Amino acid sequence: MRHWEDEDLGSFRREVRAFCAEKLPQDIRNKVELGIVLEKEDQVRWQKILHQRGWFLGHWPREQGGQGWDVRRRFAFLDEATAAGAPRLSPFGLSYVGPVLYTFGTKDQCDRYLPGIRNSDTWWCQGYSEPNAGSDLANLKTRAVRDGDSYRVTGQKIWTTTAHWADMMFCLVRTSVEERPQQGITFLLIDMKSPGVSVRPITTMDMVHETNEVFLDDVVVPVENRVGEEGKGWTYAKFLLDNERISMIYVVGRIKLMLRQLRELAGKVDEGQQPISSDPYFWRDYAALEVDAHTLEALVARQLVDAGVDDVQRTIGASILKLRCTEVMLAIAQAQVDLMARLGLPYDTSRLHGDGLSRDDALMMTGLLRGHLSGRAATIYGGTSEIQKNIVAKAIGL
Amino acid sequence: MTPLDIETRTMFAATVGRVFSTSDAGANVDGIWAELAEGGVLALGIPEWADGVGGGMADLGMVMRSIGAALSPAPYLSTVVISAWLVASLEGRRGKEGLSAFAAGKRRISLAHYEPDAGYSGSASRTAVAERGSGPVLNGRKHFVLDAEHADAFLVTARDAAGLTRVCLVDRHAPGLEVSVEQAVDGTRIGRLTLRGATAKILGDGDAAGRVEEALERANVAVCAEALGAMEEITEKTREYLRTRRAFGRTLSQFQVLQHRFVDMLIALEETRAVVEAAEAACDHKDADRATAVHACKITTGRTSRFVSAQGIQLHGGVGVTDELIISRYYKRLMMLEASFGNSAHHLRVFAGICQQRYGDDATDGSAVRIQRS
Numbered sequence: 001m002r003h004w005e006d007e008d009l010g011s012f013r014r015e016v017r018a019f020c021a022e023k024l025p026q027d028i029r030n031k032v033e034l035g036i037v038l039e040k041e042d043q044v045r046w047q048k049i050l051h052q053r054g055w056f057l058g059h060w061p062r063e064q065g066g067q068g069w070d071v072r073r074r075f076a077f078l079d080e081a082t083a084a085g086a087p088r089l090s091p092f093g094l095s096y097v098g099p100v101l102y103t104f105g106t107k108d109q110c111d112r113y114l115p116g117i118r119n120s121d122t123w124w125c126q127g128y129s130e131p132n133a134g135s136d137l138a139n140l141k142t143r144a145v146r147d148g149d150s151y152r153v154t155g156q157k158i159w160t161t162t163a164h165w166a167d168m169m170f171c172l173v174r175t176s177v178e179e180r181p182q183q184g185i186t187f188l189l190i191d192m193k194s195p196g197v198s199v200r201p202i203t204t205m206d207m208v209h210e211t212n213e214v215f216l217d218d219v220v221v222p223v224e225n226r227v228g229e230e231g232k233g234w235t236y237a238k239f240l241l242d243n244e245r246i247s248m249i250y251v252v253g254r255i256k257l258m259l260r261q262l263r264e265l266a267g268k269v270d271e272g273q274q275p276i277s278s279d280p281y282f283w284r285d286y287a288a289l290e291v292d293a294h295t296l297e298a299l300v301a302r303q304l305v306d307a308g309v310d311d312v313q314r315t316i317g318a319s320i321l322k323l324r325c326t327e328v329m330l331a332i333a334q335a336q337v338d339l340m341a342r343l344g345l346p347y348d349t350s351r352l353h354g355d356g357l358s359r360d361d362a363l364m365m366t367g368l369l370r371g372h373l374s375g376r377a378a379t380i381y382g383g384t385s386e387i388q389k390n391i392v393a394k395a396i397g398l
Numbered sequence: 399m400t401p402l403d404i405e406t407r408t409m410f411a412a413t414v415g416r417v418f419s420t421s422d423a424g425a426n427v428d429g430i431w432a433e434l435a436e437g438g439v440l441a442l443g444i445p446e447w448a449d450g451v452g453g454g455m456a457d458l459g460m461v462m463r464s465i466g467a468a469l470s471p472a473p474y475l476s477t478v479v480i481s482a483w484l485v486a487s488l489e490g491r492r493g494k495e496g497l498s499a500f501a502a503g504k505r506r507i508s509l510a511h512y513e514p515d516a517g518y519s520g521s522a523s524r525t526a527v528a529e530r531g532s533g534p535v536l537n538g539r540k541h542f543v544l545d546a547e548h549a550d551a552f553l554v555t556a557r558d559a560a561g562l563t564r565v566c567l568v569d570r571h572a573p574g575l576e577v578s579v580e581q582a583v584d585g586t587r588i589g590r591l592t593l594r595g596a597t598a599k600i601l602g603d604g605d606a607a608g609r610v611e612e613a614l615e616r617a618n619v620a621v622c623a624e625a626l627g628a629m630e631e632i633t634e635k636t637r638e639y640l641r642t643r644r645a646f647g648r649t650l651s652q653f654q655v656l657q658h659r660f661v662d663m664l665i666a667l668e669e670t671r672a673v674v675e676a677a678e679a680a681c682d683h684k685d686a687d688r689a690t691a692v693h694a695c696k697i698t699t700g701r702t703s704r705f706v707s708a709q710g711i712q713l714h715g716g717v718g719v720t721d722e723l724i725i726s727r728y729y730k731r732l733m734m735l736e737a738s739f740g741n742s743a744h745h746l747r748v749f750a751g752i753c754q755q756r757y758g759d760d761a762t763d764g765s766a767v768r769i770q771r772s
Binding site: 003263277278280283284286287288290291292294295298299301302316320323324386389390392393396398 | 637640641651654657658660661662664665668669671672673675676679680683690691693694697698746747749750751752753754757758
């Protein structure tokens with residue numbers, strides 16, 4: 001039992017583990033464990049399975065159809081499900097725009113959009129970053145001009161993950177130019193089928209198309225799709241970004257899966273006719289990573305237990321977690337590459353979109369390499385590591 | 399022993415804070431010890447049935463943090479954390495009298511476990527305990543005995559005729575015992591014991607290897623808590639310096655590179671708090687995976703204390719390397735704490751062995767087909 005959890009959470013963990021063992025489809029588990037590409041259908045299938053059990057919306061309040069999980073229960077769920085090979089739940093509807101809508105949205109907006117999030121029939125994407133506004137998000141330039149009962153939106157978004165699957169995009173636009181760049185930003189919900197919306201794929205260095213550029217050319221967005229007040233979008237965006245950082249806690253489970261992959265790999269890769277797993281030197285490297293994983297889990301626990309103490313502590317905690325979660329994850333991915341290096345790093349991109357029905361060693365290595373390559377983005381998205389350090393420095397008053 | 403309730407703990411924390419904030423780091427140990435006894439702090443970690451107040455590892459850790467922050471020479475680790483626990487767990491109620499003397503501050507005992515040719519591998523002990531007509535006697539050599547100069551007696555680990563590990567109580571003035579002390583890097587003094595037929599009393603019955611192992615685990619968690627206290631002070635003093643020291647017309651805190659470095663120190667500090675709390679809890683709840691929690695605690699604290707103390711010096715610049723500025727003394731104290739009861743490298747080696755044993759079979763299972771490039 002973990003020291004920050006009680007017996008009740010312990011039995012919840014066992015329940016989640018048993019559920020995943022029984023209900024997580026084998027092809028999806030294979031894809032996750034191998035690290036190959038998950039299709040939209042896979043994600044939606046798993047979300048619906050979870051929804052049937054009542055866990056998909058676990059951290060939503062009960063009056064919104066959730067279970068009202070506190071952050072510890074949410075962590076226990078994510079930890080178990082992720083370590084068991086379940087896909088990371090796409091956060092855009094579930095954890096980002098959903099909570100924004102039930103916190104700041106009108107009743108009409110909730111009635112219209114929350115059902116599609118609850119039952120996974122609407123796919124959302126996030127229109128935040130722009131070519132000249134990444135970490136410096138407040139510098140965004142996409143313009144929305146009021147025209148009667150609508151806004152006319154023109155501009156460009158980038159790094160819009162799964163925009164090509166999306167029915168809707170929540171989007172930050174500039175409605176006025178004020179003294180501070182954070183002012184004059186408005187939060188809009190845009191139907192991806194609107195005329196003037198076009199999506200251009202971006203292939204990332206893992207040779208996979210997951211993210212996109214989204215061009216908005218005089219797109220008409222009805223005023224009733226504005227969340228909250230005009231010009232106050234930064235408030236809602238920040239609320240959402242806080243959720244984005246805490247959502248990094250899924251990494252603790254992911255790291256357990258990655259350590260398992262590393263051990264499996266060590267049993268399969270030979271050095272001098274012996275599996276590397278028989279070499280004490282390997283276990284020394286491995287032990288250091290397991291210590292880092294243990295330390296990270298204790299760090300997450302500490303932040304969860306202290307969560308809600310005060311805003312400054314929460315801000316610092318979220319940034320520290322994002323920094324350490326990504327660093328440890330990348331270190332393990334590097335250790336996997338270190339083992340595969342002697343095989344010449346074979347990367348068979350033709351198999352990245354496999355059906356997940358079969359597993360073999362070549363596919364595993366391709367998948368693990370993909371994890372290493374796509375992992376490079378982790379210290380960049382959601383605010384780069386350097387931005388996280390700026391945030392902490394500011395919060396402690398340096 | 400069960401952890402204290404929160405009110406009692408807060409009360410003790412206040413007493414401990416007062417004793418250490420008013421005492422000078424170089425003050426005589428007898429004075430501090432008397433104050434701690436008077437404040438009831440020495441009863442912490444002593445069972446209720448021996449005039450103590452009980453308390454868990456986290457409670458002892460609270461005291462250790464204050465000791466670390468104050469750079470205090472109080473031999474709390476040796477006497478309370480290690481010896482009192484060993485006596486209580488080996489002797490039970492038979493040890494009541496000795497334990498009461500601990501609580502009253504009338505007795506100080508240090509553990510003598512390590513031997514010059516055994517490194518950190520205490521289980522390779524060559525010190526032997528044998529029965530003579532007059533009682534048990536010890537022969538062998540011990541070194542790296544913490545707080546030796548303040549000890550009235552020693553708990554000496556040794557092997558008996560059957561090859562079992564025993565813990566023997568030896569009075570400082572016992573015939574056949576020769577004690578010498580030498581100065582360590584941090585200015586504290588460590589002891590060497592030469593035992594030539596030294597008269598001793600064997601504690602407990604049967605093999606004590608498991609108890610010694612557990613005592614060392616607790617000692618490791620306690621030195622990590624002490625290190626945490628020292629690191630908290632370094633960090634606070636560095637923060638203050640960054641905000642006041644000016645260069646190139648600005649305060650140091652306005653340089654982004656220094657902000658980021660300081661945030662790295664803060665992260666290291668948070669990691670240390672996390673692993674220390676986790677290891678304390680593991681000791682108190684008899685966690686099945688206590689070994690992982692303790693090794694991880696010492697390994698991570700080794701990494702973080704090196705980083706924090708080195709950067710504490712670096713961010714202070716030239717004055718950081720002086721003996722006058724307390725930062726350099728924290729640096730040397732942290733070196734000593736890491737070295738005590740196995741440094742990071744040693745714990746990593748041991749933990750690597752545990753991992754290989756734990757997972758080695760998993761990893762080779764089903765691997766009849768090796769991956770080869772075809």
